[in-house]
Amino acid sequence: MGIYGAINSAVSGLAAQATALENISGNVANSQTTGFKRLDTTFSDLVSGGGAVQASQVSGTTFATSRATNTVQGDITSVDVDTYMAINGEGYFVVTKASDVVDGSTTFADETYYTRGGDFERDKEGYLINASGYYLQGFELDPDTGNAIGDDPTVIQIENQPLAASATTTVDYQANLPRVPQTNDYDGSDEDTALLAAAVGAGNVAVANEDAFLDSSISGGSITIYNQNGTAMNVEVRYAKTLNYDAGVPQDDTWTMYISSGGDAATAYYDVGDITFDTTGAMLGMTAGAIGTVNGTSDGFDIATLTVGSTTASNVEFSFANGSLTQYSDPDGTASSVSLDQDGYPAGELTGVAVDDAGRVIASYSNNQQRAVYQIPLATFEAEQNLQRVDGAAFAATASSGDPDLSGGGQILSNKLELSNADIADEFSKLIITQQAYSANSKIVTSADQMLDDALNMIR
Incomplete structure (x- = not known):
């Protein structure tokens, strides 16, 4: 069996190196494929038989198998691109394929796949x-709590709904x-001239008294708020001081807060x-006005x-709240450190989608709001090297890989984007070795054929 065994081993070597060449070819072809995991080649020997001791045994044939590099x-x-993403560490995106278009x-499709x-x-x-x-899947998020809805990921869809x-x-x-x-009425000597003009009176400011009100009050800032259907309202705040602290008579300073009516025929503010x-400049108390009531925590007005x-x-x-309204001496006589924020x-129309x-x-x-609408899970496997490769640099779970775990993964x-883990330089080195091994195996076949001819010619 010596010559025939040599031919058999050389042929198995040719087949194994051909498998290695096919893997190298695929790796080179996918060297620019996003998320591609190369296939390396492992060679194993098959003992062809022989004696019971090492000295009487001979080298056997070989066969090649593919080795996954999913963990590399x-x-x-x-x-x-704001919707592009990569995984740092272990895990796969959960995806599926389209099956049809209806109406x-x-x-x-019902099948779930996994990709990097x-x-x-x-x-x-x-x-x-x-x-x-492949279509990305994720957990839909509750708009109020931000928590995931359900345990099974669904196809992510961000519609153009406002x-x-x-x-x-x-x-x-x-x-x-x-x-x-420092109002227009203040004469610089008598602080009482900085108080609200008596002609304005108490309560809402009538349009007829608007000029007197503006001359005896200061601006408190303005802000745009929104009503129930989203209509904008420009709210302008003004303050008028109505009571001065007098060192001889222990009493506290009082201001009245006003809001512009926006052009009402009868009421200006x-x-x-x-x-x-109080005398330290801290807010001491509040009293309801014509349109405002003191809220339950006594740190603001409800309208x-x-x-x-x-x-x-x-x-x-x-x-x-938190002492945000104070009365400290200010040489400019205006409201300072004014800040108004509203909720x-x-x-708004959808303007963009991104992944954080x-x-x-x-x-x-378009209204400067952002909403987290889906959470993207990462699938991990106990034996990810046993995943089944499918088209498009994706994988399918098998009995050997185990079921996906959606609770962990990398970042x-x-x-x-994660690039292919196939390196051109490494693949070229493997190509040279594979080519040399293939050529050597072919030489063995040629040499064994010549030796077989010589053996047959001995009897001629």
Whole structure:
């Protein structure tokens, strides 16, 4: 069997090196494929038989098997597409394929696949699909709590539906009111001339008394708020001092807060309420006005109905929480450190979709609002080397790989892509060795054939 065994071994070597060449060829072809995992080649020997001791045994044939490199991460590169992402560490994106289009809408297959190819972009229906045609899956997030809804990931879809308006409920107000306001009426000598003009009277400011009011009050800033349907309302705040602290008579300073009516025919400014400060400049107490009531925590005014121009808002709170409204001496005589923030917004159109480093899909809207709409899970496996390779640099779970675990994995990196882990230089080195081994095996076949001819010619 010597010559025939040599031919048999050489032929097995040719077949094994051909398998190695095929893997090298595929790796080189996919050296630029996003998320591709190369296949290396492992050679194993088959003992052809022989004696019971080493001295009487001979080398056997060989066969080649493919070895997965799923655990070998490719280089990560930065990109400028907000929906592109890479995985730093272990794990796979959970994806599926489209099965059909019914009435213009895409339907999806029941099979689930797994990929490291994170080049996802939003299509016309709002789905995130990568270059290989796989649709990204994730957990939908509750808009109120931000927690995932359900335990099974679904195909991510960010539709063009506008974000509904949200009415303003709270205006966080901060300001320091001067001890002596520099109003138009203030003569610089008698502080009483800085008080609200007597002609204005108490309560709301009538249009007929608007000029007298403006001359005896100071600006408290302005802000745009939104009512229940998202209509903008420009709220202008003014303050008038109505009581001075007198060193000879122990009493506290009092200011009245007003809000512009926005052009009402009878009323120029609404009386929100009175605010009293002690001698240290800290807010001491509050008293309800014509439209305002003191809230339950006594650190702000609640306005049940506020009409500015032709627009009405309901249940708006002006909050002075954490001592944000003070009365410290100010040489300019104006309200300083004024800051107004509110929590409402108008309706908005979808303007963009991005993925953050926490693995959440973020929808951005034209009203400067952002919403986390999906959480992207990463699937890990007990034996990921046993995953079944499918088209498009993806994998399918097998009995040998185990079921996917969606509770762990590495870190999702936004605006990144994982490149192929096939290196051209390494593959070229393997190609040279494979070519030499293939050539050597072919020489053995040629030599064995000549030796066989010589053996047959001996009897001629």
